[in-house]
Amino acid sequence: xxxxxxxxxxxxxxxxxxxxxxxxxxxxxxxxxxxxxxxxxxxxxxxxxxxxxxxxxxxxxxxxxxxxxxxxxxxxxxxxxxxxxxxxxxxxxxxxxxxxxxxxxxxxxxxxxxxxxxxxxxxxxxxxxxxxxxxxxxxxxxxxxxxxxxxxxxx
Amino acid sequence: xxxxxxxxxxxxxxxxxxxxxxxxxxxxxxxxxxxxxxxxxxxxxxxxxxxxxxxxxxxxxxxxxxxxxxxxxxxxxxxxxxxxxxxxxxxxxxxxxxxxxxxxxxxxxxxxxxxxxxxxxxxxxxxxxxxxxxxxxxxxxxxxxxxxxxxxxxx
Amino acid sequence: xxxxxxxxxxxxxxxxxxxxxxxxxxxxxxxxxxxxxxxxxxxxxxxxxxxxxxxxxxxxxxxxxxxxxxxxxxxxxxxxxxxxxxxxxxxxxxxxxxxxxxxxxxxxxxxxxxxxxxxxxxxxxxxxxxxxxxxxxxxxxxxxxxxxxxxxxxx
Numbered sequence: 001x002x003x004x005x006x007x008x009x010x011x012x013x014x015x016x017x018x019x020x021x022x023x024x025x026x027x028x029x030x031x032x033x034x035x036x037x038x039x040x041x042x043x044x045x046x047x048x049x050x051x052x053x054x055x056x057x058x059x060x061x062x063x064x065x066x067x068x069x070x071x072x073x074x075x076x077x078x079x080x081x082x083x084x085x086x087x088x089x090x091x092x093x094x095x096x097x098x099x100x101x102x103x104x105x106x107x108x109x110x111x112x113x114x115x116x117x118x119x120x121x122x123x124x125x126x127x128x129x130x131x132x133x134x135x136x137x138x139x140x141x142x143x144x145x146x147x148x149x150x151x152x153x154x155x
Numbered sequence: 156x157x158x159x160x161x162x163x164x165x166x167x168x169x170x171x172x173x174x175x176x177x178x179x180x181x182x183x184x185x186x187x188x189x190x191x192x193x194x195x196x197x198x199x200x201x202x203x204x205x206x207x208x209x210x211x212x213x214x215x216x217x218x219x220x221x222x223x224x225x226x227x228x229x230x231x232x233x234x235x236x237x238x239x240x241x242x243x244x245x246x247x248x249x250x251x252x253x254x255x256x257x258x259x260x261x262x263x264x265x266x267x268x269x270x271x272x273x274x275x276x277x278x279x280x281x282x283x284x285x286x287x288x289x290x291x292x293x294x295x296x297x298x299x300x301x302x303x304x305x306x307x308x309x310x
Numbered sequence: 311x312x313x314x315x316x317x318x319x320x321x322x323x324x325x326x327x328x329x330x331x332x333x334x335x336x337x338x339x340x341x342x343x344x345x346x347x348x349x350x351x352x353x354x355x356x357x358x359x360x361x362x363x364x365x366x367x368x369x370x371x372x373x374x375x376x377x378x379x380x381x382x383x384x385x386x387x388x389x390x391x392x393x394x395x396x397x398x399x400x401x402x403x404x405x406x407x408x409x410x411x412x413x414x415x416x417x418x419x420x421x422x423x424x425x426x427x428x429x430x431x432x433x434x435x436x437x438x439x440x441x442x443x444x445x446x447x448x449x450x451x452x453x454x455x456x457x458x459x460x461x462x463x464x465x
Contacts, residue, residue, distance in 0.1 A: 026440055032402060040442065054415075057294065104213075110296050131185045133195030133302070136292055136295060138412050139366075140446060147445060249347055257448050258449065261448075262451055264451050265334040268334065272335040286338070288407065288409075288459045292448060293448040306347070
């Protein structure tokens with residue numbers, strides 16, 4: 001039987017992808033007590049293609065960046081599903097770290113990162129309201145435009 | 156009645172600003188168990204103006220960067236006050252993450268970040284001694300010179 | 311009597327250095343509950359020299375970067391030893407954060423960061439399998455090529 005969060009995902013038309021395998025020698029998530037740490041997720045779409053490549057402020061638009069951040073968030077949720085089975089076991093999205101591939105001077109990281117934050121709140125409601133740190137980075141794996149990591153409180 | 160930390164802030168002549176509202180769809184802090192995670196804070200002063208803009212190693216001096224880092228720390232404390240009411244409930248500053256808007260090759264991030272670290276130790280004493288990670292980033296929201304995030308153990 | 315992890319370090323021919331003192335006003339690690347947070351470690355070798363300086367994608371090879379990441383991991387373990395006395399008290403490597411000093415467009419951060427991840431798994435076995443976030447940064451303290459921070463579950 002689908003849970004509350006599963007129903008919300010369906011309402012939003014989101015089909016969780018098969019979680020991306022880590023691109024190297026690490027694991028997608030580690031649980032310690034009630035804290036679940038999910039590895040940084042790149043902006044892969046459901047077909048395993050990057051939603052946006054390159055830098056914000058040097059070719060990638062804010063709108064495309066926000067779509068990329070949203071894709072990172074979907075991938076975080078796919079790993080949560082894989083870790084927990086039941087997404088209703090997420091009691092709080094504690095923190096998102098947003099890494100925006102940015103040219104010097106690009107100051108609109110928060111608008112890009114909203115693509116991830118808005119999705120978390122849409123999917124998890126009040127439990128999705130999180131602390132956040134957004135920074136502009138000089139490079140990301142595979143030249144992805146956005147990477148997002150997450151810390152979650154789970155039951 | 157002012158607590159120990161309130162008195163120390165008064166001694167240092169620090170008036171906590173009204174905590175800055177997040178610039179997007181997230182919250183300033185999340186508590187999970189005894190851990191309080193505070194979102195990345197930009198270097199706003201009490202009037203809501205950035206203490207320093209632009210990059211270290213490309214116009215912003217180390218001294219101005221350190222002042223900016225100190226302002227970030229004051230903003231973290233303002234959120235702690237808002238979250239806890241009583242700052243004496245902070246049992247340990249666990250970790251600060253320091254993000255220095257940096258031109259390539261700028262290697263003095265630690266001197267900049269000391270502006271934040273020194274303040275934490277001045278205000279919280281031994282409880283203020285924290286683990287720390289300092290990195291140089293290519294861009295920050297609003298082109299701020301410094302952003303600092305924090306994790307705190309609270310009672 | 312050497313523990314399991316000590317024996318593995320000996321097998322691998324790894325002699326832990328005297329842990330590097332923090333380069334500024336902070337501490338190398340903080341424990342909160344069963345979580346031990348270790349400050350970001352630069353790629354110092356046993357003689358206190360940086361294994362690699364400068365940027366990946368602009369002079370530093372992937373191979374040298376991976377050696378630098380491995381050195382960061384050795385330094386994390388040196389601090390664990392100092393914090394715990396007995397390395398067998400590490401019940402899980404929870405998360406590594408990898409910061410690769412990178413020119414724009416450098417997309418091979420994960421290959422560099424594997425130098426740290428592979429070592430953790432070699433030393434701690436299954437307990438060494440961790441969540442990970444790798445990003446490219448514009449600058450690092452002392453122009454180090456790599457910095458790695460860690461969160462550990464300890465008993």
